[in-house]
Amino acid sequence: MGEKKKRISALDMPDVPAGQLPEHMEIQRTRVVAKSDAPIHTEGVQYCGAYMSMGVDNSLQLDTFCSDFRVEVKRLTEDEIEFDMVGIDASLANAFRRILIAEVPTMAVEKVLVVNNTSVIADEILAHRLGLIPLKADPRLFEYLSENDAPNERNTIVYRLDVSCGKDSPRITVKSDQLKWLPNGSGLLRGTQSYTSFSCSQESLPEFSENPPKLMHDDITIAKIGPGQAIELEAHAVKGIGKVHAKWSPVATAWYRMLPEIVLLREIEGESAEELKKKCPVNVFDVEDIGNGRKKAVVKNPRACTLCRECIYGASEDHVEVRRVKDHFIFTVESSGALPPEVLFTEAVKILEEKCDRVISELS
Ligand code: SF4
Numbered sequence: 001m002g003e004k005k006k007r008i009s010a011l012d013m014p015d016v017p018a019g020q021l022p023e024h025m026e027i028q029r030t031r032v033v034a035k036s037d038a039p040i041h042t043e044g045v046q047y048c049g050a051y052m053s054m055g056v057d058n059s060l061q062l063d064t065f066c067s068d069f070r071v072e073v074k075r076l077t078e079d080e081i082e083f084d085m086v087g088i089d090a091s092l093a094n095a096f097r098r099i100l101i102a103e104v105p106t107m108a109v110e111k112v113l114v115v116n117n118t119s120v121i122a123d124e125i126l127a128h129r130l131g132l133i134p135l136k137a138d139p140r141l142f143e144y145l146s147e148n149d150a151p152n153e154r155n156t157i158v159y160r161l162d163v164s165c166g167k168d169s170p171r172i173t174v175k176s177d178q179l180k181w182l183p184n185g186s187g188l189l190r191g192t193q194s195y196t197s198f199s200c201s202q203e204s205l206p207e208f209s210e211n212p213p214k215l216m217h218d219d220i221t222i223a224k225i226g227p228g229q230a231i232e233l234e235a236h237a238v239k240g241i242g243k244v245h246a247k248w249s250p251v252a253t254a255w256y257r258m259l260p261e262i263v264l265l266r267e268i269e270g271e272s273a274e275e276l277k278k279k280c281p282v283n284v285f286d287v288e289d290i291g292n293g294r295k296k297a298v299v300k301n302p303r304a305c306t307l308c309r310e311c312i313y314g315a316s317e318d319h320v321e322v323r324r325v326k327d328h329f330i331f332t333v334e335s336s337g338a339l340p341p342e343v344l345f346t347e348a349v350k351i352l353e354e355k356c357d358r359v360i361s362e363l364s
Pocket of ligand 1: 281284305307308309311312322
């Protein structure tokens with residue numbers, strides 16, 4: 001380690017086949033390179049004529065995009081999905097992330113009618129806590145409740161909470177499973193009228209009889225009440241989006257990172273190989289026996305790289321290059337429970353599609 005980089009004169013460089021970029025320019029176009037101080041080549045090269053003088057067309061072709069674009073699911077659990085999205089620009093990957101966080105709708109408690117609250121928690125704090133409880137209700141089965149609409153069986157879910165602690169009882173913890181679904185709507189009256197206008201029971205609707213609205217978790221603490229205290233209220237959940245309030249966001253998190261690519265710029269053998277292996281905290285490197293008692297470093301698990309840059313500090317920068325592939329995104333979506341994570345992503349795709357249709361129709 002520590003030898004100087006060999007410089008090659010431009011006149012001695014090998015000819016590049018027509019229609020291709022020289023290697024260093026191809027890296028600049030397609031990779032972000034992490035240097036020990038800061039990353040370089042971070043911007044995307046969008047201009048179609050950027051390499052025209054070299055006979056390379058940099059325009060985005062729809063048929064090439066369609067043939068190259070792919071999505072591969074790497075991990076899928078009940079509430080989390082990790083998939084690779086390949087052949088797409090960072091702006092589109094980010095559009096999906098933002099739509100997932102802020103524009104895919106869910107159901108959440110929006111209105112709380114407090115009949116009685118003698119607990120130490122103020123009404124507004126209680127209402128806020130109820131709003132943040134994730135509901136397992138498919139938002140696609142509901143309509144938005146606009147200002148002029150009456151709450152009905154198609155746009156509102158009503159829950160009732162009625163708990164009290166006896167005068168001589170120990171303090172009790174009120175949990176989310178004590179919220180009871182009222183399929184016939186509100187049981188409270190404003191004058192002679194109910195707060196909701198349900199024309200039928202939600203239980204009688206085929207979409208809910210199979211799939212009744214539930215709470216995602218039964219053990220979320222809502223409040224603690226002491227002897228003689230009571231809470232009686234109704235919580236009305238409606239459809240909304242995370243852009244209005246984070247309680248409607250369907251994801252606990254949605255994030256992506258570019259695919260790591262670790263390149264050994266030269267053979268690293270012996271002690272140096274062992275040193276390199278030890279430097280990486282997530283075991284990206286391994287040491288292979290190459291016979292005659294010799295060992296060399298190899299890249300074993302580049303996907304695990306966290307970009308900590310430990311392996312390129314100091315003299316190692318000439319031996320190892322840490323890159324990111326600009327059009328390959330590792331996406332992770334963690335659902336808060338209303339919809340399975342794979343459905344959330346397809347919903348985000350539909351929303352982006354609708355936006356594109358709107359732009360096209362406006363333009364035409
Ligand atoms: S940047 Fe960090 S995580 Fe990535 S290979 Fe180097 S040492 Fe390992």
